[in-house]
Amino acid sequence: MKHSSHFHPDRTSTRYSSFCITTSALVIIISEQQLVLEGGILVDLGAIGSRIKAAREKKHLTQDDLAAIVDLSSTHISVIERGVKPPKLETFVNIANALGVSADTLLQDVVEHSSEGIASELAAEIMKLPAKERSRIINAVRALTE
Structure with a gap:
């Protein structure tokens, strides 16, 4: 062949x-x-890279900072964040741990049984709303699940 x-x-x-x-x-x-x-x-890979970048920026880390923490080059971090190349599993786990996020959060569009990814993101967005709006959303969700 x-x-x-x-x-x-x-x-x-x-x-x-x-x-x-x-x-x-x-x-x-x-x-x-x-x-x-x-x-x-x-x-x-682009969506996963974007979530890695957002988590990195939320922790006020540069690509150089994250690269130093996980023992990679900043170029490699850039390639992962742009979705050009998938990280090895070990690298992915190290990045998630360094950023303090779960793999579920980074893989939320891939993992079917995410334990917290989407729920955590939704909760974070709801917490940004005024108390009255949060209450309305919680009541709506309760009505949908009953």
Whole structure:
């Protein structure tokens, strides 16, 4: 079987182009910011990168600061935040821990059974509202769930 430069049957591909297949993890990269995992799960790397950036900025950290904490280059942090390349699992966990956010929060559009991601984001937004508005929202949610 002839293999193209994008197909490596014996190792995970490190080339990120407009289309790439890796057999060991069965990951198909369909664009620079999206990839499809085994089982058809679409991962929006740009959205995950944006949430990492927002969490970093919320902690008043620069890319250089975060890079130093997780032992990466600031260029690597930039690549992850822009969704150009998915981080390795170890890197992802280190970034989440350094930023004090859960993986659920960063993966909220991918994880089906998130324990806190969307709920935490929703609660944070509701807390920004005046007390009267918060009460109206809570009553509406209660009416919907009863």
